[in-house]
Amino acid sequence: MQKRVTKAIFPVAGLGTRFLPATKSVPKEIMTLVDRPLIQYAIDEARAAGIKEFIFVTSRGKSALEDYFDIAPELERTLRKKGKLDMLEELKSTNMESGAIAYIRQHKALGLGHAVWCARRLVANEPFAVILPDDVIAAETPCLQQMVEAHEETGGCMVAAMEVPKDKASSYGVIDIKEDFGSMVSVKGLVEKPAADEAPSNLAIIGRYILTPRIMQNLNKIKSGSGGEVQLTDAIDAELKSGHDVFGYRFRGQRFDCGSKAGFLQATVAFGLARDDLRGEFDTYLRELMSMHQAAQ
Template identity: 45%
Template sequence: MIKKAILPVAGLGTRFLPASKSIPKEMVTVVDRPAIEYVVKEAVQAGIEQIILVTHSSKASIENYFDRNFELETTLENKKKFDLLDEITKIIPSNVSIVSVRQPQPLGLGHAVLCAKDVVGDEAFAVLLPDVLVKTNAEQNDLARMIQHFDDSNAAQIMVEAVPDDLVDQYGIVDVKQAPAEGQSIVMQGIVEKPAIGTAPSNLSVVGRYVLPAKIMQLLQNTPKGAGNEIQLTDAIAALQQTENVEAYRMAGQTFDCGSKIGYLKAVLHYGVAHPKLGGEFKKMIKELDL
C-alpha cells in the first residue's frame, strides 16, 4: 500500500496575487479552513500516513498549521471551548506525520518531487498538487481508488478528467485508445501538452494527482531541464513509459482549481453549501442575492 504522499507547496502563487504576496496561497481559506487541509485530508482518507511538504522559507505558516499550538489549546481549554479545542487538535490523526523538505530553487514540479527523494526512499508514493481540490461524495475517494489500481496492476497512475473539446488547448491531454469509465484506469500512450483544438488525442486532461513507483526518482535525477528551463515530471513519466505501463485513471469526483481566482470562488460555493453547519444559511444567502 502507498503510505507516503508528496505535496509541493514551494510555489509563489503568482496567479493568486495580491493575496499570495504575504499569505501562502495554500493557506487561503475555503469556507472555514485553509485549502491545504482539504488536500491533506484527501490523502489521509486514502490511507496515507506520511505527508511530505516540499516547501520554501516563506511558507512556515503551513508547517505551523499542522503543528500543535500549546498556548491556543490551553486558552480554549480554560475557556471550556471544547468543541473548538477538539477541532484544532484533530486536524490530522495521530497516526499521520507531516515532514518538510526545502526546494532551494524553483526548478519545476519534477525537481520538487525529487527534493523528497531521501524521505520517500525505495517506496512508491503519491503526489498531490495543492492547487487542486478534489471533491467526492463516495465512501472511497478517487485517490484511494488510484492507489488500489496501482496495487492491482503495478502501473503508475495519472488522474484525469474529461474537459470540453473546445478547452483541450489549455491542458495536458492524455493519449489513450479509448476513454475509461469513471473510477477506472487504462494504459496510456503519452501526454500531449496543450494540443491545438481538433488535434487532441482525447478530451481527458491531467488533474494534479499521481501515484508513482520509486523508480521515478532515479529517472528524475537523469531528466534534463525541459519546458520553462525546469525539470518536468511529465518528462520523467515519458521515460518511465519506455519500460513500464503508465495508466490514466478517470476520476469520479469534481475538481476545483484553487490556484486561480475564479476556481477558488467556485470551490467556496461548492464547499460552502455542503458545509454541515453553515450550508443551510449559505444557501439562503445565495438565493437572497438573486443575481
C-alpha cells in the same frame, strides 16, 4: 501483491502570484476554503488513503505551513478552560505526529518534476503519491483513496484524469489513450500542454499521482521541457518508453482549480452549500443575489 502507498509528496513551493497581494505574506496553501486552509483538504484526503508520511516541498516564506501543523498549547488550554471542546477536537485534526511531516526546500522554481525530485531521498525505493493542493476534489470517497484501491490491482504509475473541453486541453497534460476500460485507461503517451488541435484526447491529468520510485531515476536524466521547467509528465512518459505500465484513472468527484480566483470562488460556494451549518442562510443569500442580478438586467 503491490506494495501499499504510504508516502505522499506535497509540492507547495510556488509563490501564488495569481493571489497577490494576499500571498505577499500568506502562503497560498494556507488560504481558507470556508473555514479550512487548502492544505488541510489535501492532508485529510491523504490520511483517508492510508498515507503515513507527508513530505512537503517548500520554499522561503512558507514557515506558516510548518506552524499550522504544529501543536498550539496556549490555544488548546484556552479552549479547554472555556469548555469549547468541539473546537478543541476540530483543532486536533490540524496536529501531526512528530516525524510524520518532513520539509524540504526547493531552492529554484524549476517545475513540478524538479519539486518531486527534491524529495527523492525520502521516497527511497517505495511507490509514492503526489498531491497538488490547488486541486481540491469533492468526492464521497476521497480521490486518492479511489486511486490507491485501484493501484493495488494494477501497480505501475497512475494519474488522476478527467474529461475537459478540447479548447482547454492546452492548459493540461493530456493522455494519449491506448485502451479505454471505463474508469481506467491504459496510457500510450502523455503530452504536456499540447495545442488544442494537436491534443491526442480530451482526457486531462489533474493533480493526483501514484508513482513508482523509477520516476526519480527518470527525473535525474530529464532536462527542462515545456515552459523551461522539468516536467513530471516527461518522467512518466519515460516509463512508457521503457515498457512499464501507466494508467489514467477517471475519479468519481468534482474537481475545483483553486489555483485560479474563479475556481477558488466556485469551490467556496460548493463547499459552503455542502455544509449543514451554512447551507440554509447561504442558499437564501445566493438566491436573493441572483434575483437582484436578474432584475437589474
